Amino acid sequence: MFQTVLREGYQGIGSLAIGLLARLHIVYVSRKTVRKSVTRWIPRTLRRDRLTEERVKTILLDCDGTLWPDEGPGIFMRDINKLELNRNLFIKLTEGYQSIILVTNQSYFARRNNLKYKELTSFFKFYRKVAQELRVDAVLVCLHHPLADNLTLKRECVYRKPHSGLISLANRITKLNLAESALVGDRISDIYAGNLFGIKNCIAVYNEDFFDCNTEMKKLRIQEPLVFSLLQFPVKA
Numbered sequence: 229m230f231q232t233v234l235r236e237g238y239q240g241i242g243s244l245a246i247g248l249l250a251r252l253h254i255v256y257v258s259r260k261t262v263r264k265s266v267t268r269w270i271p272r273t274l275r276r277d278r279l280t281e282e283r284v285k286t287i288l289l290d291c292d293g294t295l296w297p298d299e300g301p302g303i304f305m306r307d308i309n310k311l312e313l314n315r316n317l318f319i320k321l322t323e324g325y326q327s328i329i330l331v332t333n334q335s336y337f338a339r340r341n342n343l344k345y346k347e348l349t350s351f352f353k354f355y356r357k358v359a360q361e362l363r364v365d366a367v368l369v370c371l372h373h374p375l376a377d378n379l380t381l382k383r384e385c386v387y388r389k390p391h392s393g394l395i396s397l398a399n400r401i402t403k404l405n406l407a408e409s410a411l412v413g414d415r416i417s418d419i420y421a422g423n424l425f426g427i428k429n430c431i432a433v434y435n436e437d438f439f440d441c442n443t444e445m446k447k448l449r450i451q452e453p454l455v456f457s458l459l460q461f462p463v464k465a
């Protein structure tokens with residue numbers, strides 16, 4: 229009986245925590261980026277560095293299927309050292325950009341009613357390690373899903389690609405120079421989200437499921453052709 233109360237109590241706290249985390253959509257932000265964002269709030273006349281308002285040449289990268297093979301949700305439960313990171317692609321693509329931001333949909337928690345503490349900590353550890361290893365400026369994640377089993381995460385979220393909320397959030401963190409920024413993904417939903425926000429320079433990593441019309445894409449009824457170029461996977465250095 230006591231154990232049940234304990235477990236259900238944790239479930240309540242766990243649901244609350246994941247709900248709040250999901251609404252934040254931010255998993256990691258580098259110190260450099262935080263410093264820059266804070267500086268933006270200081271009146272321009274008081275700033276030593278007046279260039280901080282400049283728009284930044286940013287590259288936005290999807291994770292599953294782009295930076296590593298798409299093995300379904302819950303990739304973060306695996307050992308990062310055993311992960312097949314597509315470093316060559318990463319190095320080749322990010323060269324010349326001032327800011328690197330990862331934007332990803334992650335539906336693992338949405339599929340689960342029972343949250344385990346270990347899963348939550350693995351989630352943070354995994355993305356933090358990836359961010360530090362690849363030296364990215366921020367990791368933005370949407371944990372929501374319109375058909376989620378977990379009711380805390382069940383919603384039609386504007387941050388979930390193909391919607392452009394995550395890119396809009398990236399723009400708030402580091403002001404994007406739209407003309408010179410780029411987005412890389414392996415699905416039509418990535419490219420659509422990029423185009424929707426005004427990023428014309430979208431690159432699709434080859435994926436045979438690219439045109440797989442999931443339920444969200446069917447709703448969107450694409451009318452205009454998408455602007456993107458195709459990249460063969462895996463990329464050789």
Ligand SMILES: [Zn+2]
Pocket residue numbers: 250253369370371372385386387388
């Ligand atoms: Zn969301």
